[in-house]
Amino acid sequence: MATAPIIEVKHLYKNFGDQTALKNLDFSIQNGEIFGFLGPSGAGKTTTIKILTGQLVANSGTATVLGNNSYYFKEDIYEHIGVVTHDSGLYESLSAYDNLRTFARIFNVDKMSIDSLLKRVNLYNDRKKLVKKFSQGMKQRLILARAILNRPQILFLDEPTNGIDPGTTQKIHQLILELKNFGTTVFLTTHNMNEAAKLCDRVALLNNGKIAEIGSPQALSLKYNKKIQYKILLKGNTVLKLTDSDETRQKINWWMENGELQTIHSCEPTLEDIFLEVTGRKLK
Numbered sequence: 001m002a003t004a005p006i007i008e009v010k011h012l013y014k015n016f017g018d019q020t021a022l023k024n025l026d027f028s029i030q031n032g033e034i035f036g037f038l039g040p041s042g043a044g045k046t047t048t049i050k051i052l053t054g055q056l057v058a059n060s061g062t063a064t065v066l067g068n069n070s071y072y073f074k075e076d077i078y079e080h081i082g083v084v085t086h087d088s089g090l091y092e093s094l095s096a097y098d099n100l101r102t103f104a105r106i107f108n109v110d111k112m113s114i115d116s117l118l119k120r121v122n123l124y125n126d127r128k129k130l131v132k133k134f135s136q137g138m139k140q141r142l143i144l145a146r147a148i149l150n151r152p153q154i155l156f157l158d159e160p161t162n163g164i165d166p167g168t169t170q171k172i173h174q175l176i177l178e179l180k181n182f183g184t185t186v187f188l189t190t191h192n193m194n195e196a197a198k199l200c201d202r203v204a205l206l207n208n209g210k211i212a213e214i215g216s217p218q219a220l221s222l223k224y225n226k227k228i229q230y231k232i233l234l235k236g237n238t239v240l241k242l243t244d245s246d247e248t249r250q251k252i253n254w255w256m257e258n259g260e261l262q263t264i265h266s267c268e269p270t271l272e273d274i275f276l277e278v279t280g281r282k283l284k
């Protein structure tokens, strides 16, 4: 039996003055999915998150989250959703622990959970440090910890790893996948196609406020895999990327017969390639 979507967006439009930021968005997200909203700067990702979390009102259309129209959200919806955006205010003059303690009081979460959460985001040893002395990556992990303190059903993450070093990015990815395993639905915006391909069950490719494509990264890759390409490593470490043709196959046979071929892989298009093909523009 099909279950009702946890997020449902229908015919959503948003204008800022005479500029249309979102043009007829339509999508739905099932419980437990990691859904990626992929698009270059200005595509409308943050605007969508703000409407879905009740921070901004659409001009027309509806956004329904956990069965509630976001236009009419009541305060108690925030017990069930966590939001990580660029302007998630932390108390700079408080320690990491005290920041979480403040929010734990609001959400009635016990102290034990704070310690275990600080360990999960690798900030336990720095828990007594003032947030103003934190690096950007540490702050980002603390914001994430705060957003999941009350075990939300849905987590909205607006570019959670933008400007973050690779080590911290990996930790954040692990945490997102752990949350999925516990049943959390994740709405993630990013312009990082590797992040989307690694984490997301489905992605929507957003361009100029419109969804250009939607589907699982694998399904999109198959759909746009028109030209078969091979990545070839020859003796002497020469790397070649060749498109399938009679000539390519003859070359491959020759290299194989003459012991020149080290490795050969077929390459599917990346989300970056697909975005370029669908929209004619690059993701960044």
Ligand SMILES: Nc1ncnc2c1ncn2[C@@H]1O[C@H](COP(=O)(O)OP(=O)(O)OP(=O)(O)O)[C@@H](O)[C@H]1O
Pocket: 016, 021, 039, 040, 041, 042, 043, 044, 045, 046, 047, 048, 191
């Ligand atoms: N408060 C605002 N007033 C006027 N225009 C706005 C406002 N907020 C967003 N816009 C415009 O709406 C469009 C979509 O912006 P949005 O911030 O949603 O894009 P984005 O995909 O999140 O970009 P980025 O990756 O840079 O954060 C942009 O053209 C932006 O300039």
